Amino acid sequence: MSDQSRAFPDRPSLRFLKLEAKRRLSAGEYTTLHQAQLAIAREHGLPSWTALKEHIEAAGPASHALTQMRWVMSRFATADAPEWTAPSEEELRQHFDDRYLALVPPDWLTGLFRTVARQLREGITDVRAEPLRLRARIADLRVEAATEAEPPHRLRQLRLYPLERKVEDQRVAAPPTHVFGAVPPEAQAVAGDSYAELGLVGLIVAGGTGDGFGWATARGWASLDRDEVLLPEHRFPAYSITKLVTATAVLRLVADGRVRLDEPANAYLHTIRLADDAVTVRELLSHTGGVDSPTAMFADRVPDLVSITGPVAACGGPRGTFTYGHGGYALLGQLIADVTAARYEDAATRMVLQPLGMRASGFPHSPPASTVAIGHRLTDEGVFEPVPASVFTMPAAGGLWSTAADLVRFGLGWPSLLPDPLAREALRPQAERDDSPGGQAGLGWGLVLPKDVAGHPGAGSGCSASLTVRPSLAGRGGQTWVVFTNRQVLVEAINERLALPIT
Template sequence: MAGSLVWLGLLATGGAAAAPALSPPDPGIDALLQRYDGQVPGAAVLVLHDGQPVFQRGYGLAVVEDHTAVTARTNFRLASVSKQFTAAAVLLLAEDGALHLDDPLKRWLPSLPAAADAITLRHLLSHTGGLLDYEDLMPATATAQVHDIDVLHLLEAQDRTLFAPGSQYRYSNSGYALLALVVAKASGQDFATFLRTRIFQPLGMRDTVAHQDGVDDVARRAYGYSAFDGRWQRTDQSPTSAVLGDGGIYSSLDDLARWDAALYDQRLLTTASLRQAFAPATRTNEPDVPFYGFGWRLNGDAQWHSGESIGFRNVILRYPRQHLTVIILTNRDGPEPYPLALQIAQRWLDTLQ
């Protein structure tokens, strides 16, 4: 049986709300999520329309070993969905006047080689910097986790780029890891602290954290799993899982509803900054994704981003013109939930056109 429906304690608009009446399960959505149901790694699904939760449900297990069920407050590793928060941190510092988007990257990270001279922060935000992928620079036998600062050290030894900065698009985890270091340099705070004090706490995202082992704990944590020979095994961490800027944030449906609400007004970022985040900064080479903004993929009316890391697959899909958002968080290696999000969104879009 699918996990019980749990509504947000606060409306996505951030105001206090009486507990709304429970809505019945949706047989169509439940059928789409059937593979996540039961005693298996699960999924959390939220649909927001006009700032209100019109569907929210947990399926399966956050922790397989002790049968902990997924709920609206289960915190999943967001993987690359984290990039929109890194971009927002840079935009906040630009509003503060602490940095400028067209600053040379080497103003902030001068140890990079000469090949990085022409790279700007704007290039990193839009994946047009041409940096080498740090994952490709790690030894194949590496088992120790790397951190954002280790990404910098790996790139310091590479006096070349994949293309002239600004001339092409290539999705780059390296760029967002370096942006986390820039945020720390420009703010005088470590990246996780800046996110907590400038984004998560102001928005009431009480349990969201850029997770660092030995520094913080993840409340109601979902652990990641992969299927081997028909059995689920915990595969929660890899050597790259400790890099924060490109994918290290944990969050829940409850908290992401607050984040989504903040993207409609100026409670966090100015209208000008939001316009920059969602403007088509560059054409991409990704199928069915014409443009990339700052931490967002852009396709017609849709603003979205997926997140993939060992043991987790996630997506946030927004249609701001229709005030519709679908969020799917999963703690398993597959499948990619973006097609599911599109199918779920279409159920509402068909009535909103």
């Protein structure tokens, strides 16, 4: 162990010192990384690696974002204790700007911090702090924050993402990357960070603007057991993103005068009826019809819908209140079939997929076997294993299989299939969502108006997917981002980083 003292540079880099410790370990100078780090700390006159990190953090440029985050940690660290007193709205406004508190109301924000109080007590690590920005880790949470440029430097962005349990599977240690088009550097960085933080087998991130599908980056493997590298053209189950295709098909029937939004759905349903004759088409589209969701969601083959719902679909939920589920969209698929006198899959393909050039997309009745990503799950030992292949039992609610490029085409092109007023109606709030602050339900679309984005997630059976758009309704346009993973995880962090980067 060296006893030679070394002076810090003007702006010491913890990242450089970490790499130096790993270099010394690889060179055989030390038998453990801890020994190499301790040696470097002592060379700089500090007793431990922790003390070295704290010294570098203190010596770096002042970070208003780090200062505000330390206030959050201090103020909410005991928020789960019975005697804790919540901050007033006035106190919160001293640390969060008005726009942020309009997006995340004070009561909701306080409730969020209560749920992570335990983590807040464990301290902050992996700090990458700039004067106005912060990226760090608190226990099993990834933190990203940004402040106002001017005093009092209140927080204007703050995100907490859960990190996945550590992966021990060495097969994913050095993931290959394949790209299509000119991938923006920030998107490539998001893909790299997310792959590691979420513990993934494969990840595709894709996007485009009003000009059409632009780029995609694929990282990792389509199948670990087959050692099959993931490519941008691999197909994934889109799961509940399918609802956007179904909603667009229904709205095409509305545009043609064959269906009316505010008519009872039973006026068009013949094969299967709703138990409540008053539920309208609009209510089915906006998840406010109170239709029950069938419990059988995955199978080896798609069954007849009536075998799942029965000849009369139950409506046990409250009408007029947003309650997300699959039952209403299963019945919308039957409505499309009854009105067009065709199978839902054929009608949706003819009305939506084909006009948008989604040639690699479809509604298979059994799991497809070629050019598909295999779903994976993580065992208790931290090793990946494949998930048995299946299909969604209700094609109109979750049966679409697609590529990232095709979903980008859908996100950019769906307004071109509808008259402008109807496309705008699809993105108009129909009901408040109960699962996110500031969230609204459109006709199929999930809306976050303060962020100027809309979209829909999908997850199940070893895979996750997401489609996010920043709309422009002049025929075609706006921006679209698509995420596919072949491990079922929350991909909200990826969506936020792509559409609303911390700046």
